[in-house]
Amino acid sequence: MHVIHDIGPVWNTESRILFLGTMPSPASRLAGFYYIHPRNRFWPVMEKIFGVTLPSVNERRAFLLQNNIALWDVLCGCDIDGAQDSSIKNAVPNNFTQILNESKISRIFCTGKTALLLYEKLCAKNYSVPYEGLPSTSPANASWTLEKLCEEYRKKIFADAFH
Numbered sequence: 001m002h003v004i005h006d007i008g009p010v011w012n013t014e015s016r017i018l019f020l021g022t023m024p025s026p027a028s029r030l031a032g033f034y035y036i037h038p039r040n041r042f043w044p045v046m047e048k049i050f051g052v053t054l055p056s057v058n059e060r061r062a063f064l065l066q067n068n069i070a071l072w073d074v075l076c077g078c079d080i081d082g083a084q085d086s087s088i089k090n091a092v093p094n095n096f097t098q099i100l101n102e103s104k105i106s107r108i109f110c111t112g113k114t115a116l117l118l119y120e121k122l123c124a125k126n127y128s129v130p131y132e133g134l135p136s137t138s139p140a141n142a143s144w145t146l147e148k149l150c151e152e153y154r155k156k157i158f159a160d161a162f163h
Helices: 026-031 042-050 057-066 097-102 113-122 146-161
Strands: 002-004 017-021 069-073 075-079 089-093 107-111 131-134
Touching (some): 017 113, 042 057, 089 113, 107 113
Parallel strands (some): 107 131
Antiparallel strands (some): 002 075, 075 089
16 A cells, blocks of 8 residues: 655754654554654653653644654555554655754664664665664564663664764
8 A cells, every 4th residue: 555654753952862763553644643653652761760750742843842852654655554664655855954953963863773764765865964773663673672772762862863
C-alpha cells in the first residue's frame, strides 16, 4: 500500500536534537502522532530517562518542545505493508532544510536500522548535521529490553546533545 506521511514534524527554533523514525505506523497515522502503538517503547523510554509521565499527545508534544527535542520521520511517502520497515519500497524522503536551518539541531538520531539506512542513502549527503543510529523501540526489536534501550538512549542523548 502506498502511504503518504501527513503528520507534521514537532520542533521549534530551540530544538537541539532530532529523532527520526522511518515512517509512522498505521496506529500513529490514525492518531496523527508519533509512536502511538501501545507496544512501541519510544514514549516509555522518554518517560523513564526524563522522569516524567506523558499519557497524552498534547503532553508528549509539550515535553518534546520543552526539552528542545524535534521529532519526525525520514520518509514522507513509500510503499509499505502495515508497519513493516523491511517491506518499504519507493521511498521518498522528507526535506529537513527548514528544520535544520531554523533550529539549533546539532545531532540527528535515527531510531532503528532502517531509518538510519534510509537517512544515509537518501538524505545525509544534503545536510551537514552529524547523525547516528539508535536501537529501534519497536516491539519487533525484542533483543533490546526497556532497560537496555533506556541506557543507550540516555547515554547518547545526554552525552551528545545536552552538553
